[in-house]
Amino acid sequence: MTSKFSAARAVLLALAAAIVALVIAALLVVSLRSAPQPYEESTPEGVVQRYLIAFEAENMQTMQDYTIDGQSRSLCNPEPYNTQPLDVQLLRSSVGTNSATVHVRFDTRDSQFLPLPDLSAYDDVFELRKINGTWLIERMPWQVGLCTEKEMGY
Structure with a gap:
């Protein structure tokens, strides 16, 4: 019974780590987004x-x-x-x-x-x-x- 509990715990920890990694990746993508290019004022x-x-x-x-x-x-x-x-x-x-x-x-x-x-x-x-x-x-x-x-x- 302990091994099933440990396996479930390991899966939950891995899932939580994956979610945290996705959130960090999304924040990096948003923060590193380039500024819009300046267009020529006469256009x-x-x-x-x-x-x-x-x-x-x-x-x-x-x-x-x-x-x-x-x-x-x-x-x-x-x-x-x-x-x-x-x-x-x-x-x-x-x-x-x-x-x-x-x-x-x-x-x-x-x-x-x-x-x-x-x-x-x-x-x-x-x-x-x-x-x-x-x-x-x-x-x-x-x-x-x-x-x-x-x-x-x-």
């Missing part, structure tokens, strides 16, 4: 990337610099921005002569508690237009929408 991808950086820094003026003045702001959300870091991945883009679409993936999972990919990720798009040789955002996902001070109630 649609670069405009979107810099807009998102300004959004995360809550830099309204810079955000406005990357957008078309007459854009629709009907989805402005007066709630304070989420304090969690923004996790957006630029997936691909379709660029024409005077218009472009940049596809992005938002990941809203809290990696501390849910290390499984794609369970709370969703795709959206930025639409850009080229005006006087400069790419500007015409429409952006509501999650990173640009609100004016009036729309925010200031």
Whole structure:
């Protein structure tokens, strides 16, 4: 009876060690993930990337610099921005002569508690237009929408 108990104990210890090793490996992969490549500012991808950086820094003026003045702001959300870091991945883009679409993936999972990919990720798009040789955002996902001070109630 003692040998069966010892064998079961050894299996449980081996299983626990394997789980710990997997958790450590997952943490290493996440922590060693490379930073996103910087895109040239004159490209649609670069405009979107810099807009998102300004959004995360809550830099309204810079955000406005990357957008078309007459854009629709009907989805402005007066709630304070989420304090969690923004996790957006630029997936691909379709660029024409005077218009472009940049596809992005938002990941809203809290990696501390849910290390499984794609369970709370969703795709959206930025639409850009080229005006006087400069790419500007015409429409952006509501999650990173640009609100004016009036729309925010200031």
